[in-house]
Amino acid sequence: MANKHKQHADDVNDLLREFGNNVYRQRTRGEGNPISQEKLAEKAGLHRTYIGAVERGEKNLTLFNICKIALALGIQPADLMEFEEETINAISEKL
C-alpha cells in the first residue's frame, strides 16, 4: 500500500513537472516574446510565486488557472497539455 501511494505520487509529480516545463518553455521561448515570471503572473492575474511553483511542478493546478496561464502566454489551453508518452503511459497503466 505504501508502495502504491508512492507510485501514485511519482506519477502525479512527473505530470506536474512536465506541465511546468511546458509553461517554462512557452514563457521563455514560445510563440510570443520571452516574458518574465512576474509579467506572466501579472497578465494571468496570478501571483509570481504561484507561477514559480507551477514551473517547478509543485502545483496540481485547476482547469481555470491552466486556461488563464495559456491565454496570458498567447496560446491555447491544449498547447500546455502535451506530455511525454512515457508519463501518460505510467498513469494509464495504473488506472
Next chain:
Amino acid sequence: MANKHKQHADDVNDLLREFGNNVYRQRTRGEGNPISQEKLAEKAGLHRTYIGAVERGEKNLTLFNICKIALALGIQPADLMEFEEETINAISEKL
C-alpha cells in the same frame, strides 16, 4: 466590484460547462464505445457523482484529474481542452 466578480464567475462557469460537455461527448459518442458514467468513474479511479458533477460543469478540476479522465476515455488530455473561441475570448479579454 460585484459586477466584476459576477463576470468572472460567468467566465469560469462557461469554461467548466464546456469542459463537461467535452467529457460527456467523448464518453457517449467518442472514439471508443459509449460507456456509462459509472464505468468511466471506475476506469478513472474517481467517484460516479464526481464524474456527474464534472459533466454538469460544476467542478474546476485539477490537472491530474483531467488527465485521468482523458486516459480512461482512451484519448489524450489535450483532446478534452478544446473550447469555443467565444469562451476563450471572454476569459482572455479580462486578463
